[in-house]
Amino acid sequence: MTLSTLSRSRPSLLFAKKKESQLTFADLGQILGRDEVAVAAIFYGQARADEDDIRKLSKALGLYESVLQAELGGCPFRGGTVEMPPREPLIYRLYEIVQTYGQAYKAVLNEKFGDGIMSAIAFSTKVEKETDEKGVDWAVITLRGKWLPYSRF
Amino acid sequence: MTLSTLSRSRPSLLFAKKKESQLTFADLGQILGRDEVAVAAIFYGQARADEDDIRKLSKALGLYESVLQAELGGCPFRGGTVEMPPREPLIYRLYEIVQTYGQAYKAVLNEKFGDGIMSAIAFSTKVEKETDEKGVDWAVITLRGKWLPYSRF
Amino acid sequence: MTLSTLSRSRPSLLFAKKKESQLTFADLGQILGRDEVAVAAIFYGQARADEDDIRKLSKALGLYESVLQAELGGCPFRGGTVEMPPREPLIYRLYEIVQTYGQAYKAVLNEKFGDGIMSAIAFSTKVEKETDEKGVDWAVITLRGKWLPYSRF
Amino acid sequence: MTLSTLSRSRPSLLFAKKKESQLTFADLGQILGRDEVAVAAIFYGQARADEDDIRKLSKALGLYESVLQAELGGCPFRGGTVEMPPREPLIYRLYEIVQTYGQAYKAVLNEKFGDGIMSAIAFSTKVEKETDEKGVDWAVITLRGKWLPYSRF
Amino acid sequence: MTLSTLSRSRPSLLFAKKKESQLTFADLGQILGRDEVAVAAIFYGQARADEDDIRKLSKALGLYESVLQAELGGCPFRGGTVEMPPREPLIYRLYEIVQTYGQAYKAVLNEKFGDGIMSAIAFSTKVEKETDEKGVDWAVITLRGKWLPYSRF
Amino acid sequence: MTLSTLSRSRPSLLFAKKKESQLTFADLGQILGRDEVAVAAIFYGQARADEDDIRKLSKALGLYESVLQAELGGCPFRGGTVEMPPREPLIYRLYEIVQTYGQAYKAVLNEKFGDGIMSAIAFSTKVEKETDEKGVDWAVITLRGKWLPYSRF
Amino acid sequence: MTLSTLSRSRPSLLFAKKKESQLTFADLGQILGRDEVAVAAIFYGQARADEDDIRKLSKALGLYESVLQAELGGCPFRGGTVEMPPREPLIYRLYEIVQTYGQAYKAVLNEKFGDGIMSAIAFSTKVEKETDEKGVDWAVITLRGKWLPYSRF
Amino acid sequence: MTLSTLSRSRPSLLFAKKKESQLTFADLGQILGRDEVAVAAIFYGQARADEDDIRKLSKALGLYESVLQAELGGCPFRGGTVEMPPREPLIYRLYEIVQTYGQAYKAVLNEKFGDGIMSAIAFSTKVEKETDEKGVDWAVITLRGKWLPYSRF
Amino acid sequence: MTLSTLSRSRPSLLFAKKKESQLTFADLGQILGRDEVAVAAIFYGQARADEDDIRKLSKALGLYESVLQAELGGCPFRGGTVEMPPREPLIYRLYEIVQTYGQAYKAVLNEKFGDGIMSAIAFSTKVEKETDEKGVDWAVITLRGKWLPYSRF
Amino acid sequence: MTLSTLSRSRPSLLFAKKKESQLTFADLGQILGRDEVAVAAIFYGQARADEDDIRKLSKALGLYESVLQAELGGCPFRGGTVEMPPREPLIYRLYEIVQTYGQAYKAVLNEKFGDGIMSAIAFSTKVEKETDEKGVDWAVITLRGKWLPYSRF
Structure with a gap:
C-alpha cells in the first residue's frame, strides 16, 4: 500500500x-x-x-x-472514504458477503438473540492469517459487536 | 423470524x-x-x-x-434478496462496517498478504453468541476466505 | 388515515x-x-x-x-415501507430536518457526549400536540436514544 | 469536533x-x-x-x-452539506428513524391533527442529555414544528 | 385523458x-x-x-x-404517482422550469420576503387558458403559497 | 442573498x-x-x-x-445549477408541487387544450407578493407558456 | 417483432x-x-x-x-416504455448518439438559429432504408422539429 | 455559444x-x-x-x-461531456425523442431490416435549417448509420 | 441451473x-x-x-x-434480464473485468486498430474449459467482434 | 491514444x-x-x-x-477509472456483452463446471487482431480465469 x-x-x-x-x-x-x-x-x-x-x-x-x-484530533466524520457499491475488488468481496448472506445472518441472529441488531459502534474487529496444511493462505476477519435488543415503548 | x-x-x-x-x-x-x-x-x-x-x-x-x-435444486442465482444499501437495520450495520472499515481492511490485508483479495467463494462464515462477565450478549461473526493473489500476466 | x-x-x-x-x-x-x-x-x-x-x-x-x-409475529424485516427520499410531504419534512440539521446535531452531540452515536434501537419516540396562546397547533416529536460510545480496540 | x-x-x-x-x-x-x-x-x-x-x-x-x-450574511442556501443517504453513522441513525417510523409518524399525526404536515421552517429543535439511574447516558432530540393544514381550494 | x-x-x-x-x-x-x-x-x-x-x-x-x-376517504399518501425526473413530456416541462429558474426564484423570493419558503401546503393553484391576438393559446399556471419565515431559535 | x-x-x-x-x-x-x-x-x-x-x-x-x-454573452448552457431533487428547502417546495400536482395539471391541461404541452421556452414567469387582510404574506408565482399541440405525422 | x-x-x-x-x-x-x-x-x-x-x-x-x-383513446401518458439508459442495444445506439454529439448539436443549432431549442412536440420523424453501391444497407432517421426561440421577459 | x-x-x-x-x-x-x-x-x-x-x-x-x-490528437475518450439525463433543455429534447419514440424506431427498423442495429460508429449526421411558407424555422437533424445484422453463432 | x-x-x-x-x-x-x-x-x-x-x-x-x-420468434428485446451492476457473483466477475481493464482494452485496441470499436453485434463468443497440469480447472471466454472504425464525416 | x-x-x-x-x-x-x-x-x-x-x-x-x-509502487486501489455504465462507446460494447450474454455465460459455466465462479483475480486476458479472408479486421479478447467452486460449509 x-x-x-x-x-x-x-x-x-x-x-x-x-x-x-x-x-x-x-x-x-x-x-x-x-x-x-x-x-x-x-x-x-x-x-x-x-x-x-x-x-x-x-x-x-x-x-x-x-x-x-x-x-x-476530535470526533471523525466517518463513512466518506468508501464508495458504495465499492469498485475496489477486495472491498467489493466484503460487500458481496453482506449481499449474499445478509438475510441469513439476520435470520440466525434473530433466532439466537431475538429482535435487535449487532452494534457497529460497541464493536471491534480483527484480521488474521491462517495457512492450511496445503500451504494455502486464508484471511479470517472477525466482527464482534454488542447485541442491542429493540426497546419496547 | x-x-x-x-x-x-x-x-x-x-x-x-x-x-x-x-x-x-x-x-x-x-x-x-x-x-x-x-x-x-x-x-x-x-x-x-x-x-x-x-x-x-x-x-x-x-x-x-x-x-x-x-x-x-441446481446452482442458485445469488444476490437478489438484499437491497443495497440495505434498509433493514440489522443488515445495514454489516454494510456500515464495510463502509467504515473497508479501506482499513484492504490496507491491513495488503500488508499481510500482498496484492490480492479474500475470496467470497472459497469462503465460510459462522455466527456465535458470547456473554461477557456483566451478562451482556455479543454477536461474533467470522468470515474466512481463501487468499487469492492477483495473477501476473 | x-x-x-x-x-x-x-x-x-x-x-x-x-x-x-x-x-x-x-x-x-x-x-x-x-x-x-x-x-x-x-x-x-x-x-x-x-x-x-x-x-x-x-x-x-x-x-x-x-x-x-x-x-x-416474529422479528420484523424493517425499513421496507418508506421510500427514500420520501415523496410523501409529511415524511419528507422529517427527512429535510435530518438533511438541514444533521451536521449540527452531530457537532452538538459530539460536544456533549464525545465520540459515538445516539442509538435508534435502544430508542423510544413520542408525538405530542401543543396549542400556543394564539390557538396555533404545534407538533412535538421527541426522539430518545441511548448514547453508544465507539469502542476502543 | x-x-x-x-x-x-x-x-x-x-x-x-x-x-x-x-x-x-x-x-x-x-x-x-x-x-x-x-x-x-x-x-x-x-x-x-x-x-x-x-x-x-x-x-x-x-x-x-x-x-x-x-x-x-444573507439567506443561506441550505441542504448542501449532508449526503443522503448519510454515510456518517451518527447522522445515519436519524435517517434510519425517519425510514423506520416515518409512516407511523404520519398515521399518528394525521389522527391527531388531520390532513397536513409538521413544518420544518416554523420549527425549532434542541438536544438534551439525560443520565438514567444506572448511569447510562441518553440523548434526547426534540423536534417542534407548527402544524400546517392543507388548504382547501 | x-x-x-x-x-x-x-x-x-x-x-x-x-x-x-x-x-x-x-x-x-x-x-x-x-x-x-x-x-x-x-x-x-x-x-x-x-x-x-x-x-x-x-x-x-x-x-x-x-x-x-x-x-x-382519509388523509392521502401523496407523492406516489409522478416519477421524478418525469418522463411524461408535459410534466417534464414543469420540472424543467424548476430546474432552470429554481435559483432565480429563490433569489427573488429572498429579496422580497427574507429568509423562508413559499408553502406548498398552505397553497392553492389554478390553470387558465389565454388566447393572444394572433389566436395562439397560452397556458397560465398560478402557484400561490403562504410565505413561511424560518423561526429563530 | x-x-x-x-x-x-x-x-x-x-x-x-x-x-x-x-x-x-x-x-x-x-x-x-x-x-x-x-x-x-x-x-x-x-x-x-x-x-x-x-x-x-x-x-x-x-x-x-x-x-x-x-x-x-452567447447562448447559455442551462440546467446545471439546480441539483435534482433539490436539497434547498425553498426550491424543493416547487419540486414537490410538480410531484404532487403534476398529473392533475396534465389532466386539466389536456381537457382544456387537447394533446400537447405548455412550453418552457416560449415562456415567461413572475413572482408577486400579496398580503392578505390578516397581514399574512403570500408568494404568487405565475408560469405562462405557449400551448404546443403534438404534430400529427 | x-x-x-x-x-x-x-x-x-x-x-x-x-x-x-x-x-x-x-x-x-x-x-x-x-x-x-x-x-x-x-x-x-x-x-x-x-x-x-x-x-x-x-x-x-x-x-x-x-x-x-x-x-x-385520449391523450397518451408518454415516456413510460423506454428505460433510460436503454439496455436494448438498438435503442442504446440512439441514446449514445445524443450522448456523443449532444453538445455539438447544441453548438451548431445555436450558431444557426440563436438561443432556443428544436421542439420534440411540433415534430415529425421518419425512418428510411438506403442501400449503397456495395449493397450495404444504411438506416436513415430524420428528426424535424420547429425551432422555438427563448422568450425574452 | x-x-x-x-x-x-x-x-x-x-x-x-x-x-x-x-x-x-x-x-x-x-x-x-x-x-x-x-x-x-x-x-x-x-x-x-x-x-x-x-x-x-x-x-x-x-x-x-x-x-x-x-x-x-489521438483517439478521443468519448462520452464524457453530456450528463444523462441531460439537464440542458436543447439536449434534453433529443433525449426525450429517444425516450418517446425508441420502441417505435426499433419496431420499424426490425420490420425493415431484420434483427440488428443502426451503427453509431459507421455513422454520419448533419443539421439543416428549413423555413416553411409561414416563415417559421424548422431544424432538421439527419442520422445515417450502417445497418449491422446480429451475427449467427 | x-x-x-x-x-x-x-x-x-x-x-x-x-x-x-x-x-x-x-x-x-x-x-x-x-x-x-x-x-x-x-x-x-x-x-x-x-x-x-x-x-x-x-x-x-x-x-x-x-x-x-x-x-x-421475432427480433428479441435484448438487455432486460441482467441487472447492472450485477448482484449475481458469477456475472459480477465479468462486470468487474470490464471495470478494471476497460481503459487498458481501449488503449490497446486503439493502438492496434486505430479509432473505432469492437462490435457487440457482428460478434460471437464461446466458453471453454481447460484443466491445467495440477488438475485445476480454468474457464476461458472468447469474445470476437468485427472492428468498426469511426466514419469520417 | x-x-x-x-x-x-x-x-x-x-x-x-x-x-x-x-x-x-x-x-x-x-x-x-x-x-x-x-x-x-x-x-x-x-x-x-x-x-x-x-x-x-x-x-x-x-x-x-x-x-x-x-x-x-504498492498494491493498486483498483476500479476507480471506469465509470459504470461506461459512456465511452468502446468500453460500453464490453459492458453490453456482459448485459446481453451474462445469464447465458452463467448457465453454460454452471453446466460445465458446477456451482462457482470464474475468478477475475487468478485471471489473465489478451487482445488479438485477426483479419479474415475479405480483409475485414476482427478484435479477439480472451478472458481466462481459474474456476472457483463455492465452498460447502
Missing part, C-alpha cells in the same frame, strides 16, 4: 511518514496498544485517535503532535 | 414447514452437517443444496423431495 | 378492522400499554408485537390471534 | 477560531441567546445569522464583522 | 364513471365548489376529499358513497 | 458588484426592461443577456462590458 | 391482431395516412390516435372500435 | 481562438472538408481530428500545431 | 422441458448447429431463433413449434 | 514519456515480459508493477525509478 494510491482520500504526510519509517500497521498497533485495523482506520479518518495515541504516533512517525492533532 | 416477514422474498412453504416443525436453523444445520448460516442461506436461495441436503431437509421438514428439488 | 391509502404497503385486514372499530392508535396504545407511535409501527410491520400485544390486539380488533400471529 | 473534520464542508477560519477560543456551541448559544443547535447550524451554513448574531460572534471569536458578514 | 392511460396509477372505476358522465374536471369543480386542479388531484389521490366532496361526487358520478369513501 | 451563498455556483464578481451597488433584482429589472426573475436567471447563467442588457448591466454595476460579455 | 417481446410493455391484443393480419407498420401507415413510426408509436401508447385513426385501425385489424378506444 | 459556457467542459484556448476568428463551425467545416457537426464534435473531444484536420485548424485559428496535437 | 432459479426471468415451460430432456446447452448447440452460449442466450430471450432453430428445438424438447414461435 | 485524453484519470508524466519514446504497449509488454493489456493496466493504476517492472519501465521511458515507484 503506497503513498500514491492512499493519497487519493487522505493527505499524504501521514502515509509518507509511515512508509519512510517502514512500520506496518501491525507495528503501529503494538506501539499504540490497539488493533492494526483500528490503526489503519485512524489513518483513513474512520476511527478516533485520543491524546495518548497521538503522542505515540508522533514519536513513532517523527511528526509534530500539533500536526497529528490537526489531522486526527 | 416468521413466515410473514420472510415470505416477502421466498415462497412460503419452506418457511411454513420450518415453523411448524419448530426446528431452528441450528437444528437443521446439525441434521445436514452444515453451518446454520449456510442452511439459512439455502432457505433464501443464496447457497446450493446438494442431493443429500435435499434428502435430509425432506425428512426433517416433511416435504416431498421433488418439491424441495424444484425449489432448491 | 383510511384503508385505501394504507393498504398500499400492508394487507388491508388489520387496517380495515381498526377502522371498523373506530379505535385510534392512541386508544390501541392504551390497551396495549405502549406508545401510539409504537402501535402504528406495529401496523406497518416496523416494530415487534409480542405474544401479549397480539392477544390484546386480537380482542380489541376482533381478529383471531392466529391471523395476527401470521401477520405480526 | 475538530477543524480537520469540519473543514470538509466549510471554510476553516470560523471553526479554527472556535477551537482556539475553546467555546462550545452551548457557550456560543448563551452568548447569542440562541439554541446551541441553531448556532452549529449557522456554522454549517444551514441557519441564518442576523446582524446581531454576527456582532456577538465577532466579539466572542475575535473575527472581523466584515469577515463573518461575508461568510454568514 | 382516457381510462387506459389513467388507470396505470389509479383504480379505474372513478375514471370510468367520469368518462361515462362526460363531466370535465371543470364541471366537477363547479359541482364541488373547488378548483378543477384540486378535483383532478383528488382523482389521483393527491388531495383530500372531505365528506361533502364525497357526497357530491357520489351524486355526480353515480357511485355509492361507501365506494368513494373507501377510495378517497 | 449574499455573495458567499451565491458564489457556490457562479463567479463572484457579478454578485459582489450587485451587493456593493445595493441594487435588487427588481431594480435591475427596471433598468433592463426585463422581469426580475429573468435578471436573476441571467446572473445564474440560465437566461440570455443580449448586447443591450450587457450594456445596461455594465453601467448599473460598474463592470466593463467585455467582462460581462465573457461572463454572460 | 413478435407478440412475446412486445407484450412486455403493452397489452397483447393489438400486437396479436397485427401479427395475424400480417400487416407491417408501413402498411398500417398507408391505411391511416400517417408515417409508420407514428403508427408504431400509437401501438406503444406514445402517440395519439384520433377518432379516424381508430376507425381505420378497427377495420384493418378486425378489432371493435370500442376496444381500440379503450386502449388508445 | 461563448467561451464562458463552453469552457465548463473543455480548455478555453480552442474556443477563445474560434471566437476571435469569428469563424463558425460551418466555416471551419468548409475549411476542413468535414461536416460542421463533426467539427463541433472535435472541439468537444467527441470526434477524431487527423493530421490534416489539425494542420488546417492550426492555420484557420492561428494556433500552433503542437498545441492542437496535444489537445486533439 | 434449475427451473426455479431460471424461471425468475423467463417462462418456465422452455426450461422445464430442457430439464426433463436432460439435454445440456452444449447438446442443444450441436442439434442446432450453434454455439452453446447462443443457445442459452435464445433461452433467455437475448438471441434470435430463426425458423430452423425453432423447428429443431421443437423436436429436441417435445414442444409445439407454435408455442416456441410465440415464445422465441 | 494521446496525452490529453489519457491524462483525465492519471498524471501525465508516464503517458507523456511513453508518447515521446514512441513505444507501444506491445513494445513495453515485450520489455517487461508481460502482456500488453497488463502494461496498459499498470499505466492506469489497475495492475501491480513489481520492482523488476519498475526497473525496466524506468530504463525504457527514461524516468527515475523513484518517480515510478511513487506513481506505481
